[in-house]
Amino acid sequence: xxxxxxxxxxxxxxxxxxxxxxxxxxxxxxxxxxxxxxxxxxxxxxxxxxxxxxxxxxxxxxxxxxxxxxxxxxxxxxxxxxxxxxxxxxxxxxxxxxxxxxxxxxxxxxxxxxxxxxxxxxxxxxxxxxxxxxxxxxxxxxxxxxxxxxxxxxxxxxxxxxxxxxxxxxxxxxxxxxxxxxxxxxxxxxxxxxxxxxxxxxxxxxxxxxxxxxxxxxxxxxxxxxxxxxxxxxxxxxxxxxxxxxxxxxxxxxxxxxxxxxxxxxxxxxxxxxxxxxxxxxxxxxxxxxxxxxxxxxxxxxxxxxxxxxxxxxxxxxxxxxxxxxxxxxxxxxxxxxxxxxxxxxxxxxxxxxxxxxxxxxxxxxxxxxxxxxxxxxxxxxxxxxxxxxxxxxxxxxxxxxxxxxxxxxxxxxxxxxxxxxxxxxxxxxxxxxxxxxxxxxxxxxxxxxxxxxxxxxxxxxxxxxxxxxxxxxxxxxxxxxxxxxxxxxxxxxxxxxxxxxxxxxxxxxxxxxxxxxxxxxxxxxxxxxxxxxxxxxxxxxxxxxxxxxxxxxxxxxxxxxxxxxxxxxxxxxxxxxxxxxxxxxxxxxxxxxxxxxxxxxxxxxxxxxxxxxxxxxxxxxxxxxxxxxxxxxxxxxxxxxxxxxxxxxxxxxxxxxxxxxxxxxxxxxxxxxxxxxxxxxxxxxxxxxxxxxxxxxxxxxxxxxxxxxxxxxxxxxxxxxxxxxxxxxxxxxxxxxxxxxxxxxxxxxxxxxxxxxxxxxxxxxxxxxxxxxxxxxxxxxxxxxxxxxxxxxxxxxxxxxxxxxxxxxxxxxxxxxxxxxxxxxxxxxxxxxxxxxxxxxxxxxxxxxxxxxxxxxxxxxxxxxxxxxxxxxxxxxxxxxxxxxxxxxxxxx
Numbered sequence: 098x099x100x101x102x103x104x105x106x107x108x109x110x111x112x113x114x115x116x117x118x119x120x121x122x123x124x125x126x127x128x129x130x131x132x133x134x135x136x137x138x139x140x141x142x143x144x145x146x147x148x149x150x151x152x153x154x155x156x157x158x159x160x161x162x163x164x165x166x167x168x169x170x171x172x173x174x175x176x177x178x179x180x181x182x183x184x185x186x187x188x189x190x191x192x193x194x195x196x197x198x199x200x201x202x203x204x205x206x207x208x209x210x211x212x213x214x215x216x217x218x219x220x221x222x223x224x225x226x227x228x229x230x231x232x233x234x235x236x237x238x239x240x241x242x243x244x245x246x247x248x249x250x251x252x253x254x255x256x257x258x259x260x261x262x263x264x265x266x267x268x269x270x271x272x273x274x275x276x277x278x279x280x281x282x283x284x285x286x287x288x289x290x291x292x293x294x295x296x297x298x299x300x301x302x303x304x305x306x307x308x309x310x311x312x313x314x315x316x317x318x319x320x321x322x323x324x325x326x327x328x329x330x331x332x333x334x335x336x337x338x339x340x341x342x343x344x345x346x347x348x349x350x351x352x353x354x355x356x357x358x359x360x361x362x363x364x365x366x367x368x369x370x371x372x373x374x375x376x377x378x379x380x381x382x383x384x385x386x387x388x389x390x391x392x393x394x395x396x397x398x399x400x401x402x403x404x405x406x407x408x409x410x411x412x413x414x415x416x417x418x419x420x421x422x423x424x425x426x427x428x429x430x431x432x433x434x435x436x437x438x439x440x441x442x443x444x445x446x447x448x449x450x451x452x453x454x455x456x457x458x459x460x461x462x463x464x465x466x467x468x469x470x471x472x473x474x475x476x477x478x479x480x481x482x483x484x485x486x487x488x489x490x491x492x493x494x495x496x497x498x499x500x501x502x503x504x505x506x507x508x509x510x511x512x513x514x515x516x517x518x519x520x521x522x523x524x525x526x527x528x529x530x531x532x533x534x535x536x537x538x539x540x541x542x543x544x545x546x547x548x549x550x551x552x553x554x555x556x557x558x559x560x561x562x563x564x565x566x567x568x569x570x571x572x573x574x575x576x577x578x579x580x581x582x583x584x585x586x587x588x589x590x591x592x593x594x595x596x597x598x599x600x601x602x603x604x605x606x607x608x609x610x611x612x613x614x615x616x617x618x619x620x621x622x623x624x625x626x627x628x629x630x631x632x633x634x635x636x637x638x639x640x641x642x643x644x645x646x647x648x649x650x651x652x653x654x655x656x657x658x659x660x661x662x663x664x665x666x667x668x669x670x671x672x673x674x675x676x677x678x679x680x681x682x683x684x685x686x687x688x689x690x691x692x693x694x695x696x697x698x699x700x701x702x703x704x705x706x707x708x709x710x711x712x713x714x715x716x717x718x719x720x721x722x723x724x725x726x727x728x729x730x731x732x733x734x735x736x737x738x739x740x741x742x743x744x745x746x747x748x749x750x751x752x753x754x755x756x757x758x759x760x761x762x763x764x765x766x767x768x769x770x771x772x773x774x775x776x777x778x779x780x781x782x783x784x785x786x787x788x789x790x791x792x793x794x795x796x797x798x799x800x801x802x803x804x805x806x807x808x809x810x811x812x813x814x815x816x817x818x819x820x821x822x823x824x825x826x827x828x829x830x831x832x833x834x835x836x837x838x839x840x841x842x843x844x845x846x847x848x849x850x851x852x853x854x855x856x857x858x859x860x861x862x863x864x865x866x867x868x869x870x871x872x873x874x875x876x877x878x879x880x881x882x883x884x885x886x887x888x889x890x891x892x893x894x895x896x897x898x899x900x901x902x903x904x905x906x907x908x909x910x911x912x913x914x915x916x917x918x919x920x921x922x923x924x925x926x927x928x929x930x931x932x933x934x935x936x937x938x939x940x941x942x943x944x945x946x947x948x949x950x951x952x953x954x955x956x957x958x959x960x961x962x963x964x965x966x967x968x969x970x971x972x973x974x975x976x977x978x979x980x981x982x983x984x985x986x987x988x989x990x991x
Contacts, residue, residue: 196220406736451741797837
C-alpha cells in the first residue's frame with residue numbers, strides 16, 4: 098500500500114441527511130411524542146435531532162447497530178401513543194412512515210430510538226443511507242486525527258442560546274485533568290472559566306490543534322523528530338521526510354520495483370496537508386507539530402486497509418473457509434437462566450455471523466407452536482416463527498454470503514416439524530436453498546459449492562432422513578451392539594434409526610431416563626438428545642448434513658464433503674492433540690463445528706485459535722459474552738469485508754500439502770515472521786487521572802514465541818499522555834503469520850479495562866502508528882489511543898545474519914569483502930591468498946545455506962523438494978550475487 102494513493106474513501110453524507118427532515122420521536126416508556134428535526138453532520142460522525150426548544154440529542158454513528166422500517170420497526174404499545182398515531186383505525190399508513198435506530202455498547206444492552214416521518218417512505222431512505230455510513234470501513238478504522246476531529250464537531254454543534262461553545266462542555270470532553278484544560282485554553286488565548294463561552298469563529302481547526310498540543314504534549318514524537326532532522330535546524334526537509342517514510346514507515350520486505358519508495362517531490366503534498374506554518378510549506382519543510390499530525394493521519398493507519406475490504410478469493414469450496422459462527426444464539430445471558438430473544442439472531446447476523454444455532458423444542462397445546470429455548474433449564478421460551486422472521490430480515494444486511502442455520506432439533510412431532518419446515522419455506526422464500534446446485538451434486542468426491550455460488554442463500558443444517566440402505570446398515574450395527582425388542586428413537590449423530598410410523602403423532606415425552614439425564618449434564622449437553630428428522634424438515638437439508646465422526650480413516654474413505662460433524666470443545670481438543678494432521682486433512686474435505694462444553698453455564702468462551710489452527714470452519718462462540726475469545730473472533734471477522742468468511746491458508750486447503758500445527762521448527766517453504774512492538778505512549782486513556790499499563794499478546798500456533806508481555810505501571814497518575822520508555826517486545830519466530838493475530842490492551846492500575854485492539858499479523862503495518870482502541874465488544878472508542886512502533890520482517894536465525902545481508906544487498910556485501918581484502922593485502926603479502934579462500938568459502942556458504950534456509954531439512958517432503966530444487970537455488974543465488982534486489986529475498990521465489 099502506498100500512502101500517496103488512498104485505498105478507501107470516507108463515507109458519503111448525502112445532502113438531504115445533513116439538511117435534515119421533520120420526524121416525530123416517540124417513546125413507549127414515557128408515552129411522549131415530540132416533533133424533532135433529524136440530521137447527520139456533514140462529516141458523518143453523529144446522527145442527532147433537535148427539539149422545538151433547541152435542545153439536542155446525539156448518537157455516535159459508530160454506536161448504531163441497525164436501522165429498521167415498516168413492520169420491523171418498533172410500534173407503540175401504549176394506548177395513548179396508539180391514539181396519537183391513529184394506529185387502531187383501518188387503512189392506517191403508520192408502517193410506511195416508521196424508522197427505528199438501534200444502538201448499544203454490545204449485542205444485549207440495546208436502545209431503540211423511534212421516529213415517525215410526516216411523509217411515506219422517507220424512513221426507508223434514511224435507514225439505508227445511515228447504515229451505509231455505519232458500514233463504511235473507514236467509520237471504524239478511521240485515523241487518529243479523525244477521532245479527535247469528532248470532538249471538535251460535537252463541540253461546535255452544542256452551542257448555547259447565544260450561539261457560543263460553553264467552556265463547561267470542553268471540561269466535560271476532557272475531564273481527566275481540569276487544570277491542564279484551563280492551561281491549554283489560556284495558551285490559545287481563549288476564556289477558561291466554567292461559565293464562559295467561546296465564539297465558534299475563535300475556535301477553528303487550527304486553534305483546536307494548538308489546544309490539543311498544549312493539553313497533550315508529545316515529547317516522544319519530538320525525540321523521534323530530533324533524531325531524524327538536521328540537528329542545527331528546527332525543521333525536516335522533504336529529503337528528511339522521504340527518508341523517514343522509507344526507513345521507518347515502509348515494510349522492509351517490499352520489492353522496490355513493485356512498491357517504489359517515497360521520493361522527495363511526492364512528500365511535498367504531505368507537508369502541505371499537515372504543516373501548520375505557511376512559510377514552512379513554501380520551503381518544503383515540516384515542523385515537529387506537523388510531524389505529530391502526519392503521524393495521526395490516515396497515511397499512517399496501523400491496519401492495512403486493503404485487507405479490511407473484501408479481498409479474498411470467494412470461489413473455493415465452503416470447507417476452505419473459517420466461518421463466523423454462534424452457539425445457542427438465542428441466549429442473552431447464562432446457559433441456565435435468563436432471557437431468550439429473537440433480537441440476538443438479528444444482532445449476531447448484523448455483526449457478520451454466518452452460522453446461527455436454533456435449539457428447537459415442541460410447543461404446548463393449544464397452539465402447538467414450536468419454540469426455541471435451552472432445554473431443561475430456566476431460560477425463557479421464544480417462538481420458532483419469530484426467530485425465522487428475525488433471521489429473514491437481518492440475514493443479508495451486513496454480508497451477502499450464505500447463512501447456515503444449525504438446528505438442534507428436539508421437536509419429536511411430525512406435525513410440528515412440518516410446521517417448522519413450512520415457516521422456513523414461506524418466510525425465507527427464494528433465499529432458502531432447498532435443492533443442491535446442479536454443478537455440485539451430493540455425491541462422494543464432489544466438493545462443496547463456494548460462498549460465491551451460494552450468494553444470498555440460507556442453508557439448513559438438520560438431521561437428514563436416512564435412505565433404506567443406510568437404515569439397513571445402521572440397523573445391523575445396532576443389532577451387533579445391543580439386542581432389544583423395544584421400539585427406539587434414533588439419533589442420526591449416533592448412527593441410529595427410527596421405527597415409529599412418521600404419519601402418527603408421537604406421544605408427549607415423559608420424564609427423562611437416567612441415561613438422558615447423564616447425557617444432558619455432560620459436556621455434550623442437550624445436543625446428544627436430538628430426535629429423528631421427519632420428511633418435511635429432512636427435505637430442506639442438502640450440503641450441511643450432520644453425522645457422527647466414527648474415525649478420520651472412515652471419513653477419508655467415504656469422501657463425502659456434504660456431511661458435517663460437531664464436537665464439543667473437549668472432544669475437539671482431544672482430536673487435535675492426538676491426531677492434528679488427520680484433523681487438518683479432514684477439514685480440507687468437509688466441515689466441522691466446534692461448540693462450548695455444556696458445563697460453561699456462565700456462557701464463557703474457549704479460545705478459538707486452537708481450533709482454527711487445525712482448520713475447523715465453524716468455531717462457535719457465545720456471542721452474548723464479550724470476553725477475550727469473542728473479542729478475537731469479532732476482530733478477525735471484521736476483515737475481508739465483514740463477509741463472515743475467511744479463506745484458510747493454502748496448507749489447510751491443498752491435498753498435496755501436509756500441515757502439523759504442532760511443528761515447532763518450521764513449516765515447509767513458509768517464511769516465518771518476526772514482529773517487534775515498542776509501546777511508546779498513550780493519549781486520553783481515561784476520564785480519571787490514573788496510572789496505567791499495557792499488555793501485548795500473540796495468538797498463533799502452539800510453537801509460536803512467548804504469548805504475552807506487559808509494560809511497567811506508569812510512575813504517575815497521568816491519563817492524558819503517559820509515556821513508557823521500555824525495550825521492544827519481540828515475537829521472534831511467528832511460524833505462520835496468516836494464522837496469527839496481535840492483541841494490544843490498555844489497563845488501569847488494578848486491571849480495570851481501558852481499551853483493546855486485535856489485528857491479524859498479516860494486516861499490521863510497520864512503523865510509528867497510533868492504535869485507536871476498541872471497547873470490549875470491538876466498538877471504536879473516540880478518545881483512548883496508544884502510540885507504538887512496530888516492525889515486521891522475515892525471521893532470520895542469528896547464524897544466518899551474513900546470508901541475509903548478502904541476499905538483500907549482494908553488491909554491498911561483496912564490496913565490503915573487497916574492502917576487507919584490500920586492507921589485508923596492505924598489511925601482509927600472505928593474507929590476500931587467505932582472504933580469497935575466505936571469500937570463496939563464504940560465497941559457497943551462502944549458496945549452501947540458501948538451500949538450508951529455504952527448506953530447513955533433508956528429511957520428508959521438505960527434504961525431497963530441497964534436493965530437487967538444489968541446482969535451481971544455486972543458480973538463483975548466483976544471480977543475486979550480481980543483480981541487486983531489495984525487499985523480498987530471492988529464496989522466497991524458489
